[in-house]
Amino acid sequence: MRTLCDGQRIHMVDQKKERHYALTLKAGETFQHSGETIPHDELIGKPDGTVVTLSRGTTMLAINPTFADYVVKMPRGAQILYPKDLATITMWADIYPGADVFESGCGSGAMTMTLLRAVGEKGHVISHEIREDFLKTARKNIERYLGPVTNLSLVHNDVYAGIDEAEVDRVVLDLPEPWRVVPHAAKILRSGGIFLSFVPTVPPVVTT
Numbered sequence: 001m002r003t004l005c006d007g008q009r010i011h012m013v014d015q016k017k018e019r020h021y022a023l024t025l026k027a028g029e030t031f032q033h034s035g036e037t038i039p040h041d042e043l044i045g046k047p048d049g050t051v052v053t054l055s056r057g058t059t060m061l062a063i064n065p066t067f068a069d070y071v072v073k074m075p076r077g078a079q080i081l082y083p084k085d086l087a088t089i090t091m092w093a094d095i096y097p098g099a100d101v102f103e104s105g106c107g108s109g110a111m112t113m114t115l116l117r118a119v120g121e122k123g124h125v126i127s128h129e130i131r132e133d134f135l136k137t138a139r140k141n142i143e144r145y146l147g148p149v150t151n152l153s154l155v156h157n158d159v160y161a162g163i164d165e166a167e168v169d170r171v172v173l174d175l176p177e178p179w180r181v182v183p184h185a186a187k188i189l190r191s192g193g194i195f196l197s198f199v200p201t202v203p204p205v206v207t208t
């Protein structure tokens with residue numbers, strides 16, 4: 001049985017409005033919602049999916065969030081890719097268990113986590129990001145949900161200047177100017193590998 005643990009990120013779900021409120025459980029602290037409260041101690045140790053009653057009688061669902069729910073509520077440095085795009089990218093880039101994947105930029109880590117889940121323990125994800133503060137946020141976001149990961153390399157680098165990595169099976173980009181990475185990506189992508197760039201507007205599609 002999965003339980004709600006001290007130190008864990010959980011979601012409280014308002015059952016009427018179906019809104020999610022993210023919090024990190026800490027013994028001794030109190031969750032507050034619209035003037036009502038519940039001590040974290042009353043949540044810690046309860047089964048995942050427990051319905052709890054707040055101080056003035058409102059009931060809420062306490063859950064371990066699904067990956068999609070977690071991603072949209074996690075702290076952000078950069079704008080994240082949303083679950084519908086994460087799913088599509090995983091399919092179109094054909095991310096498979098055991099694959100070595102190069103990604104940039106890492107941003108808040110939403111795509112990175114999706115790649116890690118898809119490649120599994122035998123795969124490897126390398127993610128380059130120009131902003132060191134974003135890398136810190138991303139690692140926190142990733143490890144809070146997945147736990148410590150040993151098959152992830154987070155690298156502080158300007159990918160427009162170059163990529164110093166060994167051969168990979170897949171290249172996945174979510175960058176403002178992805179066309180500047182095409183020559184570098186060509187050098188690290190194996191024969192038969194896949195290059196996928198997420199571009200939300202038409203001009204970068206044309207340039208890339």
Ligand SMILES: C[S@@+](CC[C@H](N)C(=O)[O-])C[C@H]1O[C@@H](n2cnc3c(N)ncnc32)[C@H](O)[C@@H]1O
Pocket residue numbers: 078079080081104105106107108109110111112128129130131134157158159160161174175176
């Ligand atoms: C839209 S965000 C990526 C969001 C990420 N896919 C996610 O789901 O959380 C784009 C990221 O590219 C990074 N970036 C921009 N230019 C870069 C460069 N030249 N080299 C590496 N990263 C860069 C930005 O700092 C930003 O974090």
